[in-house]
Amino acid sequence: MEVIMYLIRNVFSQAVFIIGIVVIVGMAAQKKTWDQILPSVIKTMIGFTMINVGGQTLGVSLLPLQTMITKIFNLPEIPVDIGAAQSESLSGIGTEMALIFALGFVVNLLLARFTRFKYVHLSAHVSFFYAGLIAALLKFGTNLSFVPLVAVGAVLLGTYMTFSCAYVAVFMKEVKGGEGFTLAHSSSVGILISSLLAKTFGNKEHDLENINVPKKLNFLREMTISLTIVMTILFLAISLLSGPAWALKNVTGGQDILVFSFLKGLSFGMWITVIITGVRMMLSEIIAAFHGIANKIIPNSVPGLDIPLLFPNYPNSVILGFLTSLIAGLLGMMVLGLLNYPVVVFPALIPTFFTGAVTAIFGNAHGGRRGAIIGSFVNGLILIFGQALLLPMIGTYAPIMRILSETDYSFYGPILGWILKLFGGM
Known part of the structure; x- marks a missing residue:
């Protein structure tokens, strides 16, 4: 049992290893030789690492904005240390979470193999934290003992992994660059x-x-450039609104706010470039490798991959989606404040960026500019109101959800919590 728990916590909880194993299995099924498999595995894992590290660092770079916006709205300070929040959150549910994560993936594979829903969820970092949400809702909302809790949790997670990929796949057909995989x-x-x-x-x-811009501003069509400029302006504006002297003392570490903002913008642009490079490297290998799984092991299966894969084709949507979801979240926060809601909530900026970006991408793909704005605005409202409903239900898991609570956590989490309450804690 100790060996199994070690592998779950240290190997299978690392998405990069899952991706590498998928490539090995897929290429072996195609009878590729080791000298063909090894370079493909390494390139895929490097590409994935670039996407993953780039995405995480991109998100963390937004956290100073959260500190300054908290000051602007005179809210109680909300911790933004992801490592400390994760350690605190896992203290009460770590074993249950790890087992639900591992067994949930098995359920996903079985559903993909034996039902018509042929979707293999490969974003292990996503399913890992979702396993934590399910574990917390079951542990703090039911009277289930250890074994039934893990069994129910695994079925819930595996079902979520399969069907979330399935219904997203329905809308992928209209999305540029979305061929050969789902999200x-x-x-x-x-x-x-x-x-x-x-x-x-x-x-x-x-x-x-396809917004028309003057010829001299054509450089703004390049995502790296446009995001660098937008994020520089955003950091500078928020620094000024929070008070330059206060920002200098509490956020920038004594660095002039203009220099601080420009460096943050450059850093953001650099990590976007890393993500785009990783996307190209990973896609060129994993789609071809997955054909082996789709042909020989799980017939007609489709891989579920992470959302930054779509970012290169939708630079305007990424920017607009983030800003629109942020505005919606801030408006929602003010509404909760006016209602004297007992739980203080704040738009978590990492989820706001990524979910705002991808909802705008799909909104634009299916309804142009208006669709992008409506979709990402509603997404921002779900993030803030759903978080407000979710936090009282999940006990010690609340700190990490304050930082990483994305749309599915905020939407499905309270629904599952209410269902469990309805059945009297099972």
Whole structure:
């Protein structure tokens, strides 16, 4: 048992190893030789690491904004240390979470093999934290003992992994660069809602990515450049609103706010470049390797991959989606404040960036500019109101959810909590 727990916590909880194993299995099924498999595995794992590290660092670089916005709205200080929050959150549910994560993946593979829903969820970092949410809801909301709790949790996780990939796949057909895979990410319900709203209220002919700009501003079409400029302006504006002297003392470490903002913008642009490079490297290998699994092991299966794979084709949507979801979250926060809601909530900026970006991408793909705005705005509201409902339900798991609570956590979490309450804690 100790060996199994070691492998779950140290090997299978690392998404990069899952990706590497998938490539090995897929290429071995195609009868490739070791000298063909090894370089492909290494390139895929490096590409994935570039996407993963780039995405995480990109998100962490936004955290100073959260500190300054908290000051602007005179809110109680909310911790933003991801490592400390994760350690605190896992203290009460670590074993249950690890087993639900591992067995949930097995359930996903079985569903993909023996049902018509042929989707293999490969974003292990996503399913790992979702396993924590399920473990927390079951542990703090039911009277289940250890074994039934893990069994129920694994079925819930595996079902979520399979069907979230499945309904996102329905809307992937209209998305540029989305061929050959679906998305495995905890923004899936945001993607679903955004796509449906965009189809209903949007206009596909007004594509956000086809905005006419003067020739001399054509450089803004390049995602690295446009994001660098936008993030520099955003950091500078928030620094000024929070008070330059206060920001100098509490956020920038004594660095002039103009220099601080420009360096943050450059860092953001650099990590976006890392992500884009990783996307190209990973996609060129894993799609070909997965054909072996789709042909020989799980017939007709489709891999579920992470959302940054779509970012290179939608630079305007990424920017607009983040800003629109942030505005919606801040408005939602003010509404909760006016209602004297007992739990203090704040738009978590890492989820706001990634889920806002991808809901705008799908909104734009299905309903143009209007679809992107509507989809990402509704996404921001789900993030803030859902977090407000979720936090009282999950006990010690609350600190990490304050930082990483994405759309699926905020939407499905309270629903599962209410269902458990309805059945009297089972």
